[in-house]
Amino acid sequence: MFPNIDPQNGIPLFEQVCRQVKFAIADQAYLPGELLPSVREMAQKMAVNPNTVARSYGELQREGIIESVRGTGMQITAEARRICQKERVRLIQERIVSALQEARFSQLTQEEVTKIVEREIQRLWKSK
Amino acid sequence: MFPNIDPQNGIPLFEQVCRQVKFAIADQAYLPGELLPSVREMAQKMAVNPNTVARSYGELQREGIIESVRGTGMQITAEARRICQKERVRLIQERIVSALQEARFSQLTQEEVTKIVEREIQRLWKSK
DNA sequence: ACTGCTGTACTAGATAGATAGTACACTACA
């Protein structure tokens, strides 16, 4: 379910966990009212420390995506899907823009960048 | 000359400095045989610590892009331009691919991603 | 020779991220 946690990604682990959970909710792999896997279980799934997951869950809670039900677990809120679908686009867009900005500043031409992007999109989406 | 060093970029500063220098050489802002700005001068330009620049210069040296001439400065090697032009494409491509991979995994459709990319490329390159 | 500039090499401290381990209050369920 969460195959791509990359410790040497530059992106902090607790943030990667947040993103993965958000994407899963946006994709309706988890539905409102359901419980997320427990801190300890999710930590095993993602091969990170339980504290790291706890930090991510705290973050998701502050964003109104999940609610803590003491002694029971983290429940997905009613607004979670809406928030996460917005977040998904925002987060992805942010990263793409950042990469393209560097390309722009580095004096690469529009043609060179377009070529790279089109090639990679083809490669990544061909086996849909 | 180096307007975009961003401390909260996720990318370590010393690595950002490396990239900027590589891009400048690829763009022939510095030519083989010339000296790079001194550690202290570059540190001022980029608003970072001299130690950070020194670390970056050490990295560039190990990659064969510059040579240390004790008491004089860091001299740009004959192969620097070739190496840096390759590196420029590689580094940019790496970042773009990484962002697109996340988009792919997050179940965004090819159309949504293409739309984002095309819009941003238009926006960034229009004022060429 | 002197002075000022190089790179280089230290030490020390601050901060952020991550791991490991422990503990505790709460809830669900048999």
Next chain:
DNA sequence: TGTAGTGTACTATCTATCTAGTACAGCAGT
């Protein structure tokens, strides 16, 4: 009423990055 599983809150330790400050050997130009 136990008991097992929740979130939560600590402390301690490790690593990487960055900053600050100091020092020193080597080169260039006066």
